[in-house]
Amino acid sequence: MKKLMKGNEAVAEAAIRGGMRAFFGYPITPQNEIPEYLSRRLPEVGGVFIQAESEVSAINMVYGAAGSGVRAMTSSSSPGISLKQEGISYICGAELPCVIVNMVRGGPGLGGIQPAQSDYFQAVKGGGHGDYHMLVYGPHTVQEAVDLMYNAFDKADEYRLPVMILGDGMIGQIMEAVELPEMKDPATFPAKPWACDGKGVGKDRRVINSLYIEPDALEEVNHRLFDRYELLKERETMYEEYLTEDAETVIVAYGTVARIAKSAVNELRARGKKVGLFRPITLYPYPEKALNAVAKEDSVKRFVTIELSMGQMVEDVRLAVNGLKPVEFYGRTGGNVMTPDDIVSYIEKE
Amino acid sequence: MEEKIIIAGFGGQGVLSLGQFIAYSAIADGKEVTWLPSYGPEMRGGTSNCSVVVSDKQVASPIVARPDCLIAMNKPSLYKFVNRVKPGGTVIVNSSLIPDKVERDDVKVVYIDAQEIALEAGNARTANIVVLGAYMGISKLFPVETVKKTIEEKFSSKPKVIPANLKAFDLGYAVASK
Numbered sequence: 462m463k464k465l466m467k468g469n470e471a472v473a474e475a476a477i478r479g480g481m482r483a484f485f486g487y488p489i490t491p492q493n494e495i496p497e498y499l500s501r502r503l504p505e506v507g508g509v510f511i512q513a514e515s516e517v518s519a520i521n522m523v524y525g526a527a528g529s530g531v532r533a534m535t536s537s538s539s540p541g542i543s544l545k546q547e548g549i550s551y552i553c554g555a556e557l558p559c560v561i562v563n564m565v566r567g568g569p570g571l572g573g574i575q576p577a578q579s580d581y582f583q584a585v586k587g588g589g590h591g592d593y594h595m596l597v598y599g600p601h602t603v604q605e606a607v608d609l610m611y612n613a614f615d616k617a618d619e620y621r622l623p624v625m626i627l628g629d630g631m632i633g634q635i636m637e638a639v640e641l642p643e644m645k646d647p648a649t650f651p652a653k654p655w656a657c658d659g660k661g662v663g664k665d666r667r668v669i670n671s672l673y674i675e676p677d678a679l680e681e682v683n684h685r686l687f688d689r690y691e692l693l694k695e696r697e698t699m700y701e702e703y704l705t706e707d708a709e710t711v712i713v714a715y716g717t718v719a720r721i722a723k724s725a726v727n728e729l730r731a732r733g734k735k736v737g738l739f740r741p742i743t744l745y746p747y748p749e750k751a752l753n754a755v756a757k758e759d760s761v762k763r764f765v766t767i768e769l770s771m772g773q774m775v776e777d778v779r780l781a782v783n784g785l786k787p788v789e790f791y792g793r794t795g796g797n798v799m800t801p802d803d804i805v806s807y808i809e810k811e
Numbered sequence: 812m813e814e815k816i817i818i819a820g821f822g823g824q825g826v827l828s829l830g831q832f833i834a835y836s837a838i839a840d841g842k843e844v845t846w847l848p849s850y851g852p853e854m855r856g857g858t859s860n861c862s863v864v865v866s867d868k869q870v871a872s873p874i875v876a877r878p879d880c881l882i883a884m885n886k887p888s889l890y891k892f893v894n895r896v897k898p899g900g901t902v903i904v905n906s907s908l909i910p911d912k913v914e915r916d917d918v919k920v921v922y923i924d925a926q927e928i929a930l931e932a933g934n935a936r937t938a939n940i941v942v943l944g945a946y947m948g949i950s951k952l953f954p955v956e957t958v959k960k961t962i963e964e965k966f967s968s969k970p971k972v973i974p975a976n977l978k979a980f981d982l983g984y985a986v987a988s989k
Contacts, residue, residue, distance in 0.1 A: 465831075465838050465846075491850060574851050602869075635873055636831070636846035638838050717873075724872035800876035 463638040468603045469494035471639050472562060472626065473502065475610040476534055480645045481560065482508035483533040485522035487515055487541060490574045491630035492564035495536040516541045520548030520561075527557040528669035530656030532614045532647070536562035538630075539580050540571055542588075549623060550589030553686070554671030556655075558617030560610070561595070562626045564633035567796040575796025576630035578716060581773035584627045585745040592683045594690050596624045596697060597745040599715040603637040605742070611642050616697065618651065620689050627744060629769065631717040631798065690746070699742035700751050704730065707760050708737030710808055713752070713778050714767040715741045718799070722767055725804035735760070736808060744774070749781035756785040764788045767804060769797075812867055814952060815875040817892050819860035820884025820905070825939030829882065830861035832943050833952075835961045837865045840953045845873035858887050865952065880950065882942055883909065884925075901949055903942060903987075921949060921987055928982045934972060937979035944983025955984065 466474070473495045476484075484503055486496045496512065503510040509526075513519035519535050526533035537545060542563045552559060565580045567573035582588075584597045596616055600606035606628060613624040661667035673679035704726055705711055714722040719740040729736040739755055741748050755761060763786055766775040775790045782788050791807045793799045816833065820826040827848050837844035848861040862875040880901040883889035886909050889902075896902055898917040907926035923945045925938040932941065940962065947958055959977055966973045 463838060465834055465844070630850070631847065631873070634848055634850050636834055636844075637870075638844065720870075721872040721874055727871065798874055800874050801872045802876050 463640050465636055466603065466639050467494055467634065467636050468606060468628065469564065469633040470498045471603050471607050471641075472610050472628070472633075473498040474641060475607040476560065476614075477502060477506055477508070478642055478644045479611040479614045480532045480647050480650060481534050481614060482506065482647065483523075483526040483531045484509070484535065485511050485513050485519040485526070485533070486535050486537065487513050487519050489538045489541045491566060491576075491633045492536050492538050492562065494633070495562060495564075516544035517548065520545035520552075523559050523561075524548055524552050524555070524557065527552065527559040528555065528657050530653040530658045532558075532618075532650075534560040534562065536564070538564045538566045538574075539568050539577070542580065542583065546583075546589035549595070550591050550593060551671045552623055553589075553593035553595070554591060554682070555669050556621040556686070557669065558614070558621050558623070560613045560617055560624045560626065562610075562628065565627065565629045567794065573796040574630065576717065576798055577769045577794065577796060578629055578718065579770040579773065579794065580627065581744065581768070581770060584625055585747070585777070593686060594745050595622060596620065596693055596743065597627050598624070598699075598742060599627050599744045600632060600742070601716050601719045601740065603632065603635060604639050606632055607639050607641065609742075618653070620693060622686075622689065627716070629717055630796075694746040697743060698746045698748050698751070700748035701740040701742060702751075702755070703738040703740065705737035705739060705755055707735055709735040709760060709762045710737075710765060711755055711761055711763075712736065712738045712765050712767055712804070712808070713741070713774070714738065715744060715774065718767055718769055721799060721801055722804055724801035725808065728801060728805050729808055734808065741774075747777045747781065749777070752778065752781035753783065753785075756782040761786055765808065766790050767799070768792045770794055812865075813870075814865045814880065814950065815878045816863045816865075816880045816882065816946075817860060817875055817878040817895070818863065818882040818884075819858060819888030819892055822857065822859040824859075824884045825936070826859050826884055827861050829939040829943055830863045832940070832958070832961055832965065833863050833865065833946075835965065836953045836958045839957050839961055842866065843868060843870050845870045847873045858885065858891070860888065860892075880946065882946060884939070884942070885909065886911065889913070903945055903949070905938070905942065907938070919949070921945060923983065923986055925983070928986065929979055932975050932979035932982055934975035934979070937976050940976045940979040941983035944980035944985075945987035947980075948984040948987030
């Protein structure tokens with residue numbers, strides 16, 4: 462039975478059903494329904510909910526909890542995610558699994574509270590210091606956010622890295638019907654022989670650490686991390702193509718912009734225009750091979766990247782297209798959101 | 812079918828919950844739906860609005876630029892959105908708070924004294940349900956019983972207010988069906 466749920470609450474419930482039992486956060490609009498919901502819901506499943514004294518504190522609690530082997534997460538919105546960057550870098554360096562939700566709002570600075578996609582660079586290119594990446598998902602519906610969140614902890618555990626759900630204010634605030642998956646049983650999760658869970662004694666002493674004074678040791682860690690990122694590229698890349706087969710103009714958009722673009726594509730098709738949509742679902746790893754294959758199609762004349770930013774993902778589109786076809790950019794920012802009509806006008810402008 | 816609705820008014824007029832009643836009814840009727848609220852500082856004392864899209868198919872854009880129906884609960888909301896309504900669309904005006912007439916001849920306009928009718932139903936706070944009834948009377952979007960069942964379910968924790976809300980719905984429905 463489908464249930465009408467707000468994006469934030471649905472994501473929170475999906476995390477619990479995916480095995481999350483420890484949440485640490487600090488309030489910020491437009492994601493407050495996540496901690497609000499979890500503060501009620503986590504105690505029901507024997508989990509831990511803590512509203513920390515700051516974002517810095519919250520992410521370091523995630524670091525500690527993840528180190529003990531529990532499925533831990535935090536959520537925030539743009540300025541709060543900036544504050545968490547040091548902790549995220551440490552978690553990556555310590556090779557710990559966790560999930561981070563960013564319901565993005567306009568920036569820079571405190572910015573606004575309306576939807577934006579201007580944290581793309583921060584999410585996929587680093588954000589904190591050092592050589593690292595996260596597995597980053599950009600869901601475009603509440604159902605997709607639920608499905609991705611549900612399995613995010615499995616992926617985080619498998620690759621021992623943070624998974625980020627990169628939403629935006631709209632995904633957080635919208636209500637849609639969702640099918641919630643079954644509750645996963647934490648007893649069935651694979652063992653974590655590296656976790657500081659009190660079981661490592663004597664020779665089996667376990668250490669969670671991100672400090673490597675010896676250059677050779679640190680280089681080895683970085684290579685290990687990047688070997689995993691290669692595996693991510695091979696196995697975890699996700700994208701959707703919508704009416705791209707004969708398209709002359711291919712829109713590239715992710716998250717809620719992609720669904721606005723879908724309406725625009727439908728309208729343009731109804732007017733006889735050959736327009737399609739390429740929608741990355743994983744933002745890291747970026748579906749560059751698939752996008753490059755689209756660029757090689759003779760029918761494709763141009764790409765139009767559409768974002769709620771001044772142009773961030775467009776750089777990855779250009780890397781993937783690699784000069785084969787022109788790549789244009791259309792964006793709104795500051796919390797303003799384009800309508801399907803705006804996109805139709807842009808595409809028809811020629 | 813795809814019906815796009817914008818509902819707008821003062822914070823506190825039940826604008827967001829009016830949209831939610833439509834959304835819950837849509838689910839009960841087996842339709843796809845999105846409910847997107849405005850959120851932020853404008854919700855305290857200022858205007859508040861939500862966009863609802865009801866469809867047979869998965870809803871692509873939840874952003875409504877040109878609604879099939881505008882429900883305006885206060886004057887600023889009417890003027891903010893009225894010119895966006897599609898030709899042939901519907902504008903429902905809460906005439907308790909809006910003395911103005913809509914100066915468009917290409918849309919259907921229904922004036923409803925929601926406050927007065929809510930008092931008649933026995934609860935001044937049911938004005939939004941009066942308007943919900945009016946909208947259903949005009950659009951026939953869902954079976955009446957589906958919407959009434961939704962009202963009963965959503966007020967199940969406050970059973971005392973259910974009769975007034977059901978009456979408010981019926982009165983609104985009757986006005987619009989005239």
